[in-house]
Amino acid sequence: MAPSTSSTVTLNINGEKHTLSVDHRTTLLDALRERLDLTGTKKGCDQGQCGACTVLVDGRRTVSCLQLAVASQEREITTVEGLAEGERLHPVQRAFLDLDGFQCGYCTPGQICSAVAVIEEHAAGWPSAVTEDVRPEAGPPPLTPEEIRERMSGNLCRCGAYGQIVQAVARAAAAGTPTEGAAA
């Protein structure tokens, strides 16, 4: 096969398939924003350091600025536009609104996508860098503010809305956890 610097790819985004020709240098972030008009995902540092471009790839949070579009085929991509069910906001979106988890809003789509995954990772029993005992028999750590801050540390907010972001993540996590009464 002769070398080629572009390819036709099919991207599965928010349940819809999009076929487009991309220069191999195109990141998933640029494909979303510049080619597919999905501008909810934001470009911050473009170096994988700020988290503004966070999307879910096969359910896992990913910085789309370091993910090549050509390497994103056959994977399920969820952006902030794909979280709500029609007019019904995702519980994390609802919590960010109710608790003022933002000021300017630029980092918010990344914060929200990240938080959705944080809650799932915690529910799956993943420890974090602040988890005292990581051994399986210690059980999953409670999702304390300290745990939330550590797990959300890949999302920077230059307005400094962290206090409310932590509260919003905690509320959304609690909302998704059935209490004993609810489960009975």
Add this chain to the structure above:
Amino acid sequence: MREFDYRRADDVSGAVALLGADPDARYLGGGTNLVDLMKTGVERPARIVDVRALPLDRIEPAGDGGLRIGATVTNSDLAAHPGVRDRYPALTQAVLAGASGQLRNMATVGGNLLQRTRCGYFTDVTKPCNKRAPGSGCPAVEGEHRNHAVLGASEHCVAVHPSDMGVALTAFDAVVSYETADGPGELPLADFYLPVGDTPHRETALPPGALITGVTLPPAPVAARSRYRKVRERASYAFAIGSVAGALDVSGGVVRDVRLALGAVASRPWRARAAERVLTGAPATAEYFAAAADAELAAARPLPDNGHKVTLMRNLVVSVLSELAEEAAR
């Protein structure tokens, strides 16, 4: 960014064949380091061979309680694995101390070992750097080197290896498996990174075109009581100023077995064998822990602006070993 050809490999031999040991081609794992370096022009491959979909994403038991970790296992999956958390907790702690949740979901074990230094001169293509442009010089020796090496460096390069994972793997005697066109091979992690000398651009002993296929952790009962401690300039999501992976087996107040490796002090994760020799069979007391740290750090050659690292590492070693000893006494 330079334009490049992109190929996706379906199997290991196919990946090796697609790369063809071409110095202008690169394997792509999670891309968290390579894509970033391509954006800044440090890396300018003409061809990318995507190995992310290779069937190397499993963690399996290996001989008498060891683990074999596939090269495309993500940092997240490695850290969350019950066998790792149970038998090598310092490895989970080390992985979780690195990067962010997003990056750990993307980054792979093979890529982690091959990630490049974050030295500011290396990542800035407008500056000289012997690692990036051999023979161009090392501005860090007289320039910004607060976070640079204090052990095993040379006048040609004082950059440090940035991996947290690699520090724990080094403490636990991990062995790297790879594949080449001529067949498979293995390298203990202790021999994986080359001494700096006057060839800082040659970082590993991997043959040209080799693809890392996995990392094997031999059984190490001592690792069940282990810790990773990292010091950085903020509470989370930063590279280390210094780090320690330690494991300790104490009985009757005497050290029966010990593993110690230091991070962010050298061009590679630094196994502290001199310290281990002092400790083996010695009383498990702070006095001996300090003597062990001193034995290791006797070889330290700090630069004008990073002498604090020697003190920091001494304190880190003593505190990690003291905590492990306390835990053992409980």
